Amino acid sequence: MASKVVYSPRDPMLKKRDDFVDVLEERRRSSDLRYALRCYSPVLYKGPTTSKASELKTMVLQSDQLHYVVNQVSRESGVPLDDVQAEASVILEEMAHRLQLSTVRFFAFTLSKVFKAIFRSICVNEEGVQRLQQVVQEHPVVLLPSHRSYMDFLLMSYLMYTYDLPLPAIAAGMDFMGMKVVGEMLRMSGAFFIRRSFGGDKLYWAVFSEYVKTMLRNGFAPLEFFLEGTRSRTSKSLTPKLGLLNIAMDPFLKGEVFDVSLVPVSISYERVLEETLYARELLGVPKPKESTSGLFKARRVLSEDYGSIHVYFGPPVSVRSLAEGRVNRSQFSLTPRHIPRRPSEDVHSFVNDAAYRLVRAQEENMVLKPWVLLASLLLQNQAAGQNRGVPLDELIQQAVWLRDLCRQFGAFLHWPDHIPSSEVVSSSLSLHGGLVRVSEDRVYLALEQEPHCSLTAEEELLSQAVVVLSCASYRNQVLHVFLRPALLAAAIHTASSSQKQEVYSSFLFLRNMFSNEFILCPGAAVQDFEEACYLLTKVGALHINQHKVLTAERGHRTLAFLTSILDPFLQGYQMVCSFLCEDATQALTERRFVPAVQAFIIKHLLKGRLRYPEVLSSDLQRNALAALLRLGAVQKVQGGEESGTLKVNRIMLNSLEDTLGGRLSTQKALRAHL
Amino acid sequence: MASNSCGGGSDRQMAAQHRLSVIAGHLQRPSGSNTAVLAVDCKGQGSKPFVSSEKRTVPRRRQEIMKWNGWGYSDSKFVYNKKGQAEFTGKRYKLSGMIIPGLKDWMENTFGATLQHKAAATPALNSSAVPPPTLNEAFVEELKSTGVPFSADAEDRVFRAHGHCLHEIFALREGKIGRVPDMVVWPNCHSDVVKIVELACKHNVCLIPYGGGTSVSSALECPPEETRSIISLDTSQMNRILWIDEKNLTAHIEAGIIGQDLENLLNESGYCTGHEPDSMEFSSLGGWVATRASGMKKNIYGNIEDLVIRIKMVTPQGVIEKSCQGPRMSTGPDIHHFIMGSEGTLGVITEVTMKIRPVPEYQKYGSVVFPNFEQGVACLREVARQRCAPASIRLMDNEQFKFGHALKPQVSSIFTSFLDGLKKFYITKFKGFDPNRLCVATLLFEGNREKVLQHEKQVYDIAAKFGGLAAGEDNGQRGYMLTFVIAYLRDLGMDYFVIGESFETSVPWDRVLDICRNVKARIIHECKDKGVQFPPLSTCRVTQTYDAGACVYFYFAFNYRGLSDPVHVYEQVEHAAREEILANGGSLSHHHGVGKLRKEWMRETVSSVGMGMLQSVKDYVDPNNIFGSRNLL
């Protein structure tokens, strides 16, 4: 173990988080109309700026980059040059935004109304806003919000408008274009649209990347996109997508701008608008196509209380300093810069690491509400078989314990200390009345069905799973705080001895296994291990010396909590392994995989062999499959009759399953497979 | 360059001639008898060299006319007079004796450097601070018998221990003396050099050739780890033109001659080399060859590699030279290219056959103002594309444009008209231009009158397409003249806590703007980062155009008050700036060379195999590292 890289902790209790200001407060006091019509004069980039969207299009269409690809495509396809050029212009039309201040004002007005109706407050760290105001003048800016809701980008533009910041150009998925009016509205408020997949389409890629880069180079507007690519249905951060980040970094790497500032933004919702919708999706009810009518069915949403939102603008990250010592920029000086090239190995890994770091930054600055702790506890109690719920007192006591642990781990927890804990707990419970019930001073998940429905056992299970998955999505918000210590706790649990080396190899195994499930920065295993050791020693749960990792007397509760928080994932992955070993047929394809594994899991749940309905989550199943593919325990057949089918390596799967279950030493498993 | 008023006193004659008057003075052709070619041996051995002028600028004891801790002639420098106005002293230059009213404010506004804060230099060299020489007795004994003059005097040695990098001059001003040569020798001719090199090999002493001492790459610095006796081989007395061949337009010249003497002597016969690096007042022919120098008028005459026909170099393995004077040869890799840029690591260049040209009939300066730097660069690029670059074309950015203004002297015939002219220009023509963005290109045309005028029109027409407006001859002329006094300005800066330097690169056209922006920004960024208390001056200019790219110069200076180790900060910033240059596709050097200052980047610049090639040449030519300056590799 190369433990030279020592995890250097900042004392989390001392970590000063900026103060939040509620932007709705002002809205409740003064005219929304006046606000929507107010003089808006954003601070601008100091470099040369192009302000007109039409100018931007011309620049893209006349760029060397595009000319090159147009020529290439024409040569390769035999289509006349003019036609290809015309096609490029059509693509650009379809893609480009048409930012208009009037539309923004319209949104400023209507969103004010909507926000006030459904949210108690929208809290923003104003120091972050000030930092942003500074940095937009200096360098091209890329805003990278977390993505948990459709609300995210409306909210972002709303805040930019509110703070006299330049309105961003937002990369949005084409799905929105299905919603005619809304799509156009969004376009006029700065959204530009990208097809979901355009794999080999050179021309599309050229138009798209040149469009984005032109905006950055010319300081047209801050660029905004979602690193996670899509909304996370589980509230866990998703493995970052690299396409846009690659494009956004390109102008810096090629020396076209001095620097690019990346600003991670963490948006946390006390209650996510799409909460049960997501749970249904995860259980396999297909995602409704984003249609205008669908969005407006969300009307009843308006009458509900969604609590508060916290938006944290993180410190800007300079691409220049990220790249310092990592990327040899002179590699770009040997070929003309307008000829598209695949990123080299080092650039790829640099962008990948940067993406992980940014997602980690988003995670760390997510504000956690007391409810996420309650959800974690309730799920654990539930799984421990306490179907009758927990006494409220006990829940409060557990929550306070967990709050303190959380804080010691440096979580960004918004727990109002001036209010008695019992009140904090009960107000959280009441906000989430759809998921949790309190009766006779006992608290339990709202799993019971109305008595008059006559459901099959399977239907009942699925409807319970909706509630469990919804709760799990709140628990998931806090996972990143506990993840590393939890992996260590689980490693201690499965390791065959308390030898540090042994524990570390278990830790490595688990970390590797779960690297599709959680945000674990590539290459940071040692730091993660050190961090986990540091935190658990600090809270007095472990004694760690040169060679041994020993559980402290008073560490049991913490370790038990940590192991249980990871348990659904451990069990879930084992389930997937055993499904693939026992039940996978010859013709199993990736597409058929989720329904098949779900059916398999339902059987086990009904038979009582599995305690966690959340394992039904297709997200977990897909992540597990991705991990198994990565580890080589499953292979996708390429070409031939069986192309696309999954071929399983039973021996390997068996041993992975046993290792996950603590029935096989990881060292052996590691040696065998990783 | 120093001025020459005809019929002046003898010191005036000694003084170098002003470039402008030189050229003006040679509009008439000499009575061109077809010159006899006369081979010569060493002076004092009877025969006289062809060009007979015994008056040379550089005496053996350089300290008689030059500063020991600053740039140039002792009598010429910027000072603040009693009234607190900046003034340039001496009589050598056009600017000499003039008041420069705007300079003080510019210094204050740009650097926050005020008269109250003076950083005085150590007034005189304290010989006791100089480490005693390590002499190799046997070598000294044998050297005596050859009759070649030498000295172990402290001043002589200190003078040859440095070039003109900031850290070198700064240390001298502080009175800090590091490792210096143990002895200086002054060979008079090629055969003297042969003897010295033989003796050096025999007694294993280290030799460092010294030309004009204008190196800006730490090339002349003695490696501190060198334990052998270090001999500085000063070529300044090998300064004759041995013959001129008018049929082939070549001249055979001793390598120690300095630029201004070479041009003056050739001018007497109606010729010039046209090689005019900004340092030509002091730098030597051998130095140019050893560093691959570049002259301002390379568009007409070429860089040094285009100008040399034959080179003679004395190495520990013997003398290397070609057997003929064919203008081009296909005989394997050109051995001249091992010599050019060898930076004193392989041997001593003693004689060079060089191309010469008749002095041009007509010369005209010019200038163009552009609304911004981007337009200016686009214009230069177009000029290069059409291959119609004048003898010189340089584009200054906005900061340098302003700096040029600050250097306007109070009264002067060429300047008054310019001043008024410019004022008028501002009011009438440049109204639309943002004074904080506009930039200026200076031009120099040469040739026969008609062609020059035609050429001028072509260039101005191109400029107009990029929004450029002609801004007068004087503006241009002044720009070029300032080149020679700018080097003096650094000394004034240092008197008031301002340190600075210039560095250069070459870069493909499509990256010129990017590199300019990024390097300037990087400098500002790094200064802030390293705790510099005042905003730095960070500016650039494009000084040469080529088919495929340009040469870019960066100037960078800052007020170092409040810093405990300003030179270290300076070096960190320069280092970062160089990294930035390389990252942006710029070269390690266009003409200053590598020396020891930029050695660390050589491998990535020429690849490992390339390094191996160079190393194997060194190993063969100089296996005992007699030429031990440790430059380049």
Ligand SMILES: Cc1cc2nc3c(=O)[nH]c(=O)nc-3n(C[C@H](O)[C@H](O)[C@H](O)COP(=O)(O)OP(=O)(O)OC[C@H]3O[C@@H](n4cnc5c(N)ncnc54)[C@H](O)[C@@H]3O)c2cc1C
């Ligand atoms: C103000 C200023 C302006 C400058 N402008 C220019 C410019 O416009 N263009 C340009 O190209 N450079 C310029 N330079 C850099 C410098 O003048 C050149 O590098 C010049 O070629 C050095 O010549 P030198 O005779 O002064 O050599 P030195 O400084 O004495 O020596 C430089 C190197 O060459 C070696 N050397 C010198 N003579 C010989 C010889 N006879 N045989 C073998 N090795 C030898 C030395 O050992 C040393 O390594 C400038 C420098 C200054 C300070």
